[in-house]
Amino acid sequence: MRLGDVLTGGALVAGGGLVAHTAQGFPRMAGIAYGPDLFPTIAAAGLMLCGLAIAAEGARAGPGAAAEQERLAPGRIIALLGIVAGTALALPWLGFHLTFAAATLAACRVFGGGWIAAAALGAVAPLALHYIFYSLLRVPLPWGVLTPIAW
Incomplete structure (x- = not known):
């Protein structure tokens, strides 16, 4: 297991969740089906998906991979x-x-x-x-x- 990848992935998931939560508080604009929260929410979803992938790969990797990666x-x-x-x-x-x-x-x-x-x-x-x-x-x-x- 590569602890650095698990921590980095977790941080990306948490950061993406924070961005998504913050974006939902943006004021709505009248007459438009989407608002200023659309792009930040899409970016946050991408951050969270990438974070999950990084964390999963870090958890799946063997101990030999961790030593090479850290070097x-x-x-x-x-x-x-x-x-x-x-x-x-x-x-x-x-x-x-x-x-x-x-x-x-x-x-x-x-x-x-x-x-x-x-x-x-x-x-x-x-x-x-x-x-x-x-x-x-x-x-x-x-x-x-x-x-x-x-x-």
Whole structure:
């Protein structure tokens, strides 16, 4: 059993439950079937499902997996912090699409993903998120060096 995964999963479930509970208190808007609680509730459900999956996997793993995981954890945490810091620094200059593609590829590789899967996710994820945030939710995203071809 990997205690860290069980605790992390439990924390995600608890955090997701707190977000869902808080979102239910948002005021309703007249004449609309959904309100401002919709997106936070969906995100909270995702957090809770992922937390359950992480906790279940941690509880199912054998003792040998825990030793290997713990040995690699500090390097992965430092790498992830570097990816987040690099994303924050590069976002205004490179723009959302290129920065997120590079960050996704790097995070996939840090956590053991293969090159093909990391490159595929790095190519598809920014486009999917662009569609969700820019087109559906009307959230402006920085284009950076891609401004000349912005649509």
